[in-house]
Amino acid sequence: MILVLDVGNTNIVLGVYDDKKLVAEWRLATTSARTADEYGIQVLNLFYHDKLEPNNVEGAIISSVVPNVMYSLEHMIRKYFDIYPIVVGPGVKTGINIKYDNPREVGADRIVNAVAAHELYKRSLIIIDFGTATTFCAVRKNGDYLGGAICPGVRISSEALFQRAAKLPRVELIKTPSLICKNTVSSMQAGIVYGYIGQVEYIVEKMSRELIELGEEKPFVVATGGLAKLISEESDKVDVINPFITLEGLRIIYEKNRSR
Structure with a gap:
């Protein structure tokens, strides 16, 4: 084990x-x-x-x-x-080529996700990790890790709204039946959740266009992280939710470095 x-x-x-x-x-x-x-x-x-x-x-x-x-x-x-x-860090074999300006700046979790997704799907990829921060990573079919975008996580955004607006309460992150809400709590829930869905869809769409301009096929979009289901099930931009992709990536990297 x-x-x-x-x-x-x-x-x-x-x-x-x-x-x-x-x-x-x-x-x-x-x-x-x-x-x-x-x-x-x-x-x-x-x-x-x-x-x-x-x-x-x-x-x-x-x-x-x-x-x-x-x-x-x-x-x-x-x-x-x-x-x-x-x-996981410099000197560890991953099987992907990191094309970041400074490869040491790339978070280990982003590298691990890219390793797993490349191994599992063998195609152009966008990987979204809904964690404390939400990260978007672009990976070419040949395994080149190109980089991506980092946004405040859903919970960070929600907590900032509560802390910085005196009359707004802390709310549970759930989807409301509609966007036209008739009370403060529902209005906040709608704005946070559906606003975040819109952000995700725009970033995925623009990142997909950039990958296609580089000669890649339409990328396969993989979502992971604690809030992946909440956000992704309202969007047609996500192809698969894989909650264990980071653990799988760690297993794969371990196998590549077992002799160490």
Whole structure:
């Protein structure tokens, strides 16, 4: 078995693969103050809850956009699993060519998503990850990672509206039956959710045109992340929702770097 960890600004998503099968998936809050031992006890309890044997883990890999938690996580894996984890970054084989001005600036999560989508779909791609930030990544059919766009996430936008407008409440992110709403809460929900759908559709449409101008076929659009379903099911611009694409990308990268 291998342990994969995707460290985001809000959550750490953990997965356990038995060969190519995902046998467990969990989420922990990302907390930089948590020690290696605190993470270790939490992760071991998750293993025992799902009746998995920690001693059967033979490898681990981490992608992270939160440097402050890396010492605790790496130390936790060494101490509780007796493994030195692979960390996605410079020097790690990915199988894609990063065409960013400075490849070191690309978030590890974006690289991992691109690796998985390229391996799974073998075509021109736009990958949307609805996380704390929403990222749009363009990948050519040959595996060139071209770059993309980064926007505030849906929850960030909603929270900013609540914090900066004195009379507006914090609202649940749900779709309203219509855009013409008759109370403040519904009006905010409609503006946030449908406004975000419009943003996604415009970016996908324009990014698709740019890829086609480069000689690519019409790109296949993959969505992932916590709010992918809420946003994507109202749009015909998304071809597939794959909630585990980041974990799958970590597994693929681990296989490419197993000898390390």
